[in-house]
Amino acid sequence: MKTLGIYIHIPFCIQKCLYCDFLSFPKGRQEQTLYFDALKKEIETSAEECRDYEVVSVFFGGGTPTSVDPQHIVEIMKILKKFYNLRENAEITIECNPGTADATALREYHEAGINRISIGLQSANDEELKRLGRIHNLRQFEECYKNAREAGFVNVNVDLMSALPGQSVEDWERNLKYVCGLNPKPEHISAYSLIIEEGTPFYQIYEGEAAQIEKNGVVITGDNKDEYPPLPDEDSEREMYHRTGEILGANGYHRYEISNYAMNSEGEAANVGTAGPLDDDGGKYECLHNKRYWQGGDYIGFGLGAASLFNGERFHNTSDFRKYLEASGTPEKQDAERLDTAAQMEEFMFLGLRMISGVSAGEFKNKFGQSIEDVYGEIFAELISEDLMVREGDTIRLTDKGLDVSNYCMAKFLI
Missing domain, CATH: 3.80.30.20 (tm_1862 like domain)
Structure with missing residues (x-):
């Protein structure tokens, strides 16, 4: 099952x-x-x-x-x-x-x-x-x-x-x-x-924008920056x-x-x-x-704005509270996208490489019917030469040095 x-x-x-x-x-x-x-x-x-x-x-x-x-x-x-x-x-x-x-x-x-x-x-x-x-x-x-x-x-x-x-x-x-x-x-x-995310009070404070956010009764703007300790x-x-x-x-x-x-x-x-x-x-x-x-x-995600990856399709529920209530248990799928093979390969690599144990070449072959080396061999060679990646039998993973710059490494796998 x-x-x-x-x-x-x-x-x-x-x-x-x-x-x-x-x-x-x-x-x-x-x-x-x-x-x-x-x-x-x-x-x-x-x-x-x-x-x-x-x-x-x-x-x-x-x-x-x-x-x-x-x-x-x-x-x-x-x-x-x-x-x-x-x-x-x-x-x-x-x-x-x-x-x-x-x-x-x-x-x-x-x-x-x-x-x-x-x-x-x-x-x-x-x-x-x-x-x-x-x-x-x-x-x-x-x-x-x-x-x-x-x-x-x-x-x-x-x-x-x-x-x-x-x-x-x-x-x-x-x-x-x-x-x-x-x-x-x-x-x-x-x-x-x-992480300082856009749209949050911390973004207003530490990015120094002029726009204002009222938070818990206090108006926060970029002008308040000196009132907060530096990062x-x-x-x-x-x-x-x-x-x-x-x-x-x-x-x-x-x-x-x-x-x-x-x-x-x-x-x-x-x-x-x-x-x-x-x-x-x-x-x-x-x-x-x-x-x-x-x-x-x-x-599968249930509830307001919840995301899903189900049967090869990625989608999420509405983030509008009133629309979610009015849907009577069947909220409309938002931004539904059926992942093609290239997108699935990308996710297999840049999500799987977050794991310290890395990804399996055999699992890649079983999932996509292609050798992982045929698709990503040049990238592997580059990252291995920079001591950012290691190949151990069936397993491909980032080194400690590679984990330090993981965003750089993972971006390489966007086809």
Whole structure:
């Protein structure tokens, strides 16, 4: 049976962070109820076209899924179990911001069948959290983490963000060491670098534009720039990147994707081996759902603006809240595109090379009926000569040097 990942978008949040460009916003309880009615209809309506698939992963993302009444999430879990072929040990994740889920809610999520939780700490420094516009502090994170463990979660991810305003390399090292010192340690750590996205308050601040954004009652313009600490320079950001791997590696984590680290299972060596097949966990705590994105597996998104790659077609739902509600469970596909062979090859390479284990030449041949060398041989030779890529038997992967300049390397594979 073919396999499938499901993404469920919960667009609600209590307050939008200064760096956030995700499709999310605060809404009242009445609007939330209307949204979940439409979302449940969409999930039920789509069950028939998914009946030949085994669902191996589910991911509740946002927004902040834990900011809504937990019963909404529980009801969706009931629908998934009733109408979809859920694998017995399917990975089911919910994103959680500290301060938005109490002990009772966390127990309800776990009892409903959610077995993985991703907690958005971002920083263990309260001052850094304030600069980001986060609504929680370190004490609230610690309470959330404790409650998640007591609720029964044995697969916990913690999100961290580096290169924050005013952050030094030493500040970042303290954040990493703090998370590694949690008892028990999180099974997974996502360590991302802050990206200043257009349209966010941080973009207005750090790009110095004259346009204004009102955020939480404060008008932010480029003229406010001097009121915010500067971003770390390029050398400091690069040092943070390297220290991440060193510190997490020393604490029992292996990097399996550019920004993601999983705890080594008992007896498991650091994962730098061959590229594994789709749906192979590769390591007990590697995020199976996100690996589907990087390995080109089918996934379907439900909810406002949710994206899908299903049966060779890429599309997404409308991002218009009112139109989504009016669709009565059948939102129109937006920007539908059937990927031709060239586009599929491109994605196979530039997404697959995000994985530390790289891509498989044999899998490429099975998928496309062509030798990977016939298509990309010249590019391989160039990158290998620059010590940015290595070929080991069936596996082609970026070296540590190549991972440092991954955007440059991946751009080479756009046919």
